[in-house]
Amino acid sequence: MILRRLYAAMVIAASLAASGCSTIAYYSQAINGQYQLLERQRPISALVKDPATSAQLKARLEETMRIRDFAVHELDLPDNGSYLDYVDLKRPYVVWNVYAAPQLSLRPHKWCFPIAGCVAYRGYFALSAAQNYARHLRRRGYDVYVAGVTAYSTLGWFRDPVLSTILRHPETDIAELMFHELAHQKLYIPGDTAFDESFAVAVSRAGMRRWLLANGSGGQLRRYLELRHRRAQVRALLLHYRARLEALYSSAEPRARKLQDKRRILSGLRAAYVGLEEKWGEKSGNGLRYFRNINNAYFVPIGLYDCYVGAFNALLASVGGKLPAFYAKARQIGRLPARERRLALEALTPNDRPHCTGNPD
Secondary structure (H helix, E strand, O other): OHHHHHHHHHHHHHOOOOOOHHHHHHHHHHHHHHHHHHHHOEEHHHHHHOOOOOHHHHHHHHHHHHHHHHHHHHOOOOOOOOOOEEEOOOOOOOEEEEEEEEOOOOOOOOEEEOOOEEEOOEEEOOHHHHHHHHHHHHHOOEEEEEEEEOOOOOOOOOOOOEEHHHHOOOHHHHHHHHHHHHHHHHOOOOOOHHHHHHHHHHHHHHHHHHHHHHHOOHHHHHHHHHHHHHHHHHHHHHHHHHHHHHHHHOOOOOHHHHHHHHHHHHHHHHHHHHHHHHHHOOOOOHHHHHHOOOOHHHHHHHHHHOOOHHHHHHHHHHOOOOHHHHHHHHHHHHOOOHHHHHHHHHHHOOOOOOOOOOOOO
8 A cells, every 4th residue: 555655646746747736736635535534534444333333323334344345246346345345525526627618609618637537627735726726717717616525546546535525415425426437447438528427427327227226126216217207307407408509609709709508598598497497396595506607617517427328328227237248348448549439439320419518629
């Protein structure tokens, strides 16, 4: 563990040779944040035996162990020490991701890192730091979105722990999240966020259906599928309005007119979402608050996380739902050069063109 820590730190330090102070400060907070997680980990096996552990926490930790065991033995996901330890973060999120896009474009800004490659977000272990960087990007003219994240994968470099931020959610959310993060450890292509996130989403959804069929009630599966259906409706709504924005941005209209029409289109999106909630019989206003300050950066995760899910679903179906064979074929596609990789994924769903914001510039 210590050697791996030192090696990771050396890789990061080497990348700073030609970097400015702001980059050094960013990596410093990343190293410190990860180090704190490592230092605060406690083995779950010890916690469940500790009389001082509350009954509620013990039950949730035992639940995560059952989910992890299912992931390893039924989904063929990595058994490498991840999710055997627990960390109480005493905050709502482990990191806050910053997404950015130009005011008149939906193409995400990119950040490049050692090991992870280029991605469409930049993560901070403190909300204040994420907000400060968001303000910096806004001053440069970007649309910006800051989102809290309950877990992330170190891609097998460290033993990813179960976090207190995960345990705030229902069992189905915990399972889906763990399957997703372990999928990143199974296959990750540096610099291709759309491939990586779509693969992990496809694996987690396939895993959830199998988990609920094996361990849940019929009611749980119906509720999960209903939630998935609602999310699909929201995604369809976002894709519709994103297409309108794309058409506007590619038009010959002057900049001032584009900005005016952008505000009108986003206002229409907010109104359409209210109508969707009314169809569901809900008037919580939670979604409306989410859409209140929507801008181009909000569309970045939508276009990256769902981009090739349909293609990966088709790939899984082509091997009869056998996950080991699916992973092998996905890995073969992942080894292709970027353009050939994209064409191979698109060929899996020839009648359903992927809705992608594209990888960052």
